[in-house]
Amino acid sequence: MRRPLVPRMSGGAWLLLPVLAAGCGGPSLQDEPQALAACPAEPQPFADHVVSYSPGPNAGFGQDAxxxxxxxxxxxGGASAGSLDVLSLGRGGEIVLEFTDIGVVDGPGVDLLVFENAFNSPIGPFVERGIVSVSEDGQTWHEFPCAFTDAAGGYPGCAGIKPVYSSPTNGVSATDPAVAGGDGFDLATLGVPRARFVRVRDAGNNSNGSPSSGFDLDAVAVVNGYALCQTP
Known part of the structure; x- marks a missing residue:
């Protein structure tokens, strides 16, 4: 049985990505309720709900919003300017986000983008590492390997490494890994077919100045998605 087809934005063109039960592993879609809740007027491929937030020491920046x-x-903010539209997690802090419109599914290439506020300074890249995990049910988690001490290697597998180019003010797609910026994650790396929850945890070895310590989360975006709600 198929879930509804969900459009995926890639390179400016809409694609249709079917989600099949066969060959995906995990719970069968036939075992899941097929009645989906009604979508909002404009379903979005971004996090819709904060499940939990556990700030670490010296968190604080962005909490007023x-x-x-x-x-x-x-x-x-582009390659040389970090965005201020972020929440500082603090040292070792973590946040869990939920998608309620469009979930993440394992498709071609990058499936999920995580955006921080990394930028290139005159003395070199300014990055703050985050460890990303995903879950289908919010209980069982699968963590992407993150080499958060490997500066020479560019911290492979971590979030918070690449500058962010997409913004509502510039028209750059936030779901196209080729132009959006941010750090991409492929569910195939973990052998996970789909996910509705994303957890980001500060790596614990980032700068520690109050009130903006640790990983600074801007947003998360679905690249390859499946419907969690039903359009009219």
Whole structure:
């Protein structure tokens, strides 16, 4: 049985990505309720809900606009300017976000983008590492390997490494890995067919100045998705 087809934005062209039960592993879609809740007027491929937020020491920046500051699209500042539309997690802090319109599915290439506010300074890249995990049910988690001490290798597998170019003000697609910026994650790396929850945890070895310590989360976006709600 098929879930509804969901459009995926890639390179400016809409694609249709079917989600099949066969060959995906995990719970069978036939075992899941097929009645989907009604979608909002305009379903979005961004986090819709904050499940939990556990700030670490010296968190604080962005909390006056929380939770909205981490929901919706990224507000990238480009290669040489870090966005201020972010929430600082603090040292070792973590946040769990939920998608309620469009979930993440394992498709071609990158399936999920995580946006921080990394930028290139005159003395070199400024990055703050985050460890990303995904879950289908919010209980069982699968963590992407993150080499958060491997500066020479560019911290492979971590979030918070690449500048963010997409912003609502510049028309750059936030769901096209080729132009959006941010850090891409492929569910195939974990052998996970789909996910509705994303957890980001500060790596614990980032800068520690109050009130903006640790990983600074801007947004998360679905690249390859499946319907969690039913359009009229």
């Amino acid at each position: 929380f939770p909205g500051i981490v929901l919706g699209p990224p507000h990238g």
